[in-house]
Amino acid sequence: MSMLKNPATKYRPAYKVDLPDRTWPNKAIENAPIWLSTDLRDGNQAIFEPMSVATKLDFFKELVRIGFKEIEVGFPAASQIDFDVVRHLIENDQIPDDVTPMVMTQARDDLIERTVESVIGAKSAIVHIYNSTAPVWRNTVFRMTVPEVIDMVKKRVQKVKELTDAHPETQWVLQYSPECFNMTELDVALQACNTAIEAWEAGPNRKIIINLPTTVEWSTPNVFADQIEWMDRRLARREHVVLSVHPHNDRGTGVATAELAMMAGAQRVEGCLFGNGERCGNVDIVTLALNMYTQGVHPNLDFSDINAVARVVESCTQLPIHPRHPYVGDLVYTAFSGSHQDAIKKGFDIQKPDAIWEVPYLPIDPVDVGRTYDSVIRVNSQSGKGGIAYILEREHGVVMPRRMQVEFSGVVQKVSDSTAAEMTSPALWALFEQTYLQNDESQPRYISHKVFDAEGGQGIEITVQQHGEISRLEGVGNGPLDAAVQALGIPMDIVGFEERSVGQGAKSKAMAIIEVSVPNMPGSKFGVGFHDNITTASLMALVSAWRRVDQSARVKTNQI
Ligand SMILES: CC(=O)SCCNC(=O)CCNC(=O)[C@H](O)C(C)(C)COP(=O)(O)OP(=O)(O)OC[C@H]1O[C@@H](n2cnc3c(N)ncnc32)[C@H](O)[C@@H]1OP(=O)(O)O
Ligand SMILES: CC(C)C(=O)C(=O)O
Numbered sequence: 001m002s003m004l005k006n007p008a009t010k011y012r013p014a015y016k017v018d019l020p021d022r023t024w025p026n027k028a029i030e031n032a033p034i035w036l037s038t039d040l041r042d043g044n045q046a047i048f049e050p051m052s053v054a055t056k057l058d059f060f061k062e063l064v065r066i067g068f069k070e071i072e073v074g075f076p077a078a079s080q081i082d083f084d085v086v087r088h089l090i091e092n093d094q095i096p097d098d099v100t101p102m103v104m105t106q107a108r109d110d111l112i113e114r115t116v117e118s119v120i121g122a123k124s125a126i127v128h129i130y131n132s133t134a135p136v137w138r139n140t141v142f143r144m145t146v147p148e149v150i151d152m153v154k155k156r157v158q159k160v161k162e163l164t165d166a167h168p169e170t171q172w173v174l175q176y177s178p179e180c181f182n183m184t185e186l187d188v189a190l191q192a193c194n195t196a197i198e199a200w201e202a203g204p205n206r207k208i209i210i211n212l213p214t215t216v217e218w219s220t221p222n223v224f225a226d227q228i229e230w231m232d233r234r235l236a237r238r239e240h241v242v243l244s245v246h247p248h249n250d251r252g253t254g255v256a257t258a259e260l261a262m263m264a265g266a267q268r269v270e271g272c273l274f275g276n277g278e279r280c281g282n283v284d285i286v287t288l289a290l291n292m293y294t295q296g297v298h299p300n301l302d303f304s305d306i307n308a309v310a311r312v313v314e315s316c317t318q319l320p321i322h323p324r325h326p327y328v329g330d331l332v333y334t335a336f337s338g339s340h341q342d343a344i345k346k347g348f349d350i351q352k353p354d355a356i357w358e359v360p361y362l363p364i365d366p367v368d369v370g371r372t373y374d375s376v377i378r379v380n381s382q383s384g385k386g387g388i389a390y391i392l393e394r395e396h397g398v399v400m401p402r403r404m405q406v407e408f409s410g411v412v413q414k415v416s417d418s419t420a421a422e423m424t425s426p427a428l429w430a431l432f433e434q435t436y437l438q439n440d441e442s443q444p445r446y447i448s449h450k451v452f453d454a455e456g457g458q459g460i461e462i463t464v465q466q467h468g469e470i471s472r473l474e475g476v477g478n479g480p481l482d483a484a485v486q487a488l489g490i491p492m493d494i495v496g497f498e499e500r501s502v503g504q505g506a507k508s509k510a511m512a513i514i515e516v517s518v519p520n521m522p523g524s525k526f527g528v529g530f531h532d533n534i535t536t537a538s539l540m541a542l543v544s545a546w547r548r549v550d551q552s553a554r555v556k557t558n559q560i
């Protein structure tokens with residue numbers, strides 16, 4: 001950046017709202033708003049290829065299934081496809097009684113006529129008209145003064161009223177949006193909205209929706225919340241007005257803007273699934289809804305199979321969802337990093353099914369949105385013992401004692417550092433087998449054993465293969481394991497022993513884990529054995545530990 005020129009000076013900062021007695025900062029979101037999906041309009045006008053009739057109908061069905069009660073079905077005056085979709089839905093009775101379609105148009109007489117025509121015969125319908133009220137649009141696009149803009153609002157609302165009054169069989173609602181509301185002087189926006197409210201003659205059975213958009217995000221969300229509270233206090237015939245917001249996401253704060261606006265009095269929110277829409281998108285209704293869910297408020301929308309919703313949206317819009325998109329991305333329930341994995345494992349260990357959700361680093365239980373725990377923990381060079389232990393326990397039933405977790409994570413770390421790649425669950429298991437289980441004939445391994453009564457205790461004859469040779473070794477001790485230590489003739493102390501059954505039913509096996517220490521060898525070594533018979537499993541674990549002691553001694557003396 002040049003030292004002489006500061007490009008930031010060419011941008012005008014957002015204005016502040018004079019509202020010293022603002023109340024929204026002390027409020028919380030306690031109820032779901034009325035949701036309006038604008039996927040078929042704002043979402044559709046923002047994709048490379050607008051949706052076909054068939055695609056729009058599929059998307060509409062999905063929106064109904066999710067639970068939307070108000071759906072913007074299109075901009076019928078803009079294209080024949082949009083017009084045909086609306087007619088198809090009405091003529092084929094595909095709009096459930098509790099769902100109201102909305103059609104949108106610019107505040108132009110010719111377009112309003114075509115728009116109202118598109119919804120004739122619907123049980124209920126929202127006709128949505130808009131015009132920008134912000135100074136740049138007034139001066140540049142319309143070249144109109146404020147009184148001229150206000151006069152346009154009055155005449156166009158009267159036009160909608162006249163056309164809709166002619167069809168009393170439909171329950172009509174008017175929606176008026178002062179486009180670019182967030183950039184409009186508040187007194188001008190209020191004048192435009194109150195003009196629409198009066199011209200519509202809002203009252204009982206003549207509902208009006210005043211929809212305040214951040215057409216292009218311009219300020220921090222608190223300024224928008226102030227604007228909403230300011231309007232909420234001043235709108236005419238307030239009890240007959242539904243106060244709605246329509247946030248975009250140019251600053252990446254669409255969700256925060258919608259949340260603070262709800263705290264400030266917004267009763268209705270317009271947005272798109274997964275944040276589709278012009279430029280950086282409309283507010284993401286899925287994120288907003290699931291944010292509410294994590295605060296103990298049900299959003300009245302069904303995202304219990306979020307992957308299925310994502311598949312419909314991706315196929316209809318042809319836009320991929322980012323792998324880190326909140327709640328839905330492929331990686332959002334995955335931890336690679338060691339300390340997170342450790343905490344998640346500990347959280348899962350104590351989490352009870354219906355208790356308050358307290359698993360660290362997972363803001364939501366993946367199961368609530370139809371995701372599984374399968375990929376919650378994945379291993380790479382950033383991973384630690386907790387994550388590795390989690391995968392082995394979850395997928396193979398191997399519960400490692402803590403010191404063994406430390407030992408094995410060192411083994412994993414060496415491999416993942418050298419490959420610099422993710423270690424998949426099968427690769428992790430292969431490394432576990434290679435490290436602890438005797439499946440390589442070139443290394444010391446257990447072959448068989450016989451026990452017999454001996455003077456002074458338990459006798460054992462253990463057959464092992466060591467460096468290619470079969471040896472039968474005998475020992476006596478206070479049990480088979482102790483006898484085997486004597487038979488192997490190595491000064492090993494067994495400092496830890498655990499056994500458990502792994503797997504279920506006929507397929508279950510005994511697993512033994514033995515920790516041994518050897519004089520002059522720092523630390524300890526672990527060995528593992530799996531067998532149908534518990535004594536055999538523990539002898540295999542002992543030989544596994546012996547092999548690992550032998551291996552590390554040979555590494556030290558450079559024999560391997
Ligand atoms: C923020 C939003 O998302 S708003 C929604 C925007 N979505 C769309 O525009 C998609 C659908 N629209 C279209 O396909 C087209 O605009 C059509 C078919 C509806 C109309 O097309 P055209 O008749 O060619 O007009 P065009 O789009 O160029 O509009 C420009 C004219 O409309 C006027 N205009 C623009 N917006 C509005 C409005 N909200 N209310 C009244 N007049 C408007 C402009 O001032 C301009 O007038 P001028 O010709 O006298 O200078
Ligand atoms: C509500 C309409 C006019 C809109 O899409 C917007 O302002 O972003």
Ligand SMILES: [Mg+2]
Pocket residue numbers: 042213215246248278282
């Ligand atoms: Mg918009």
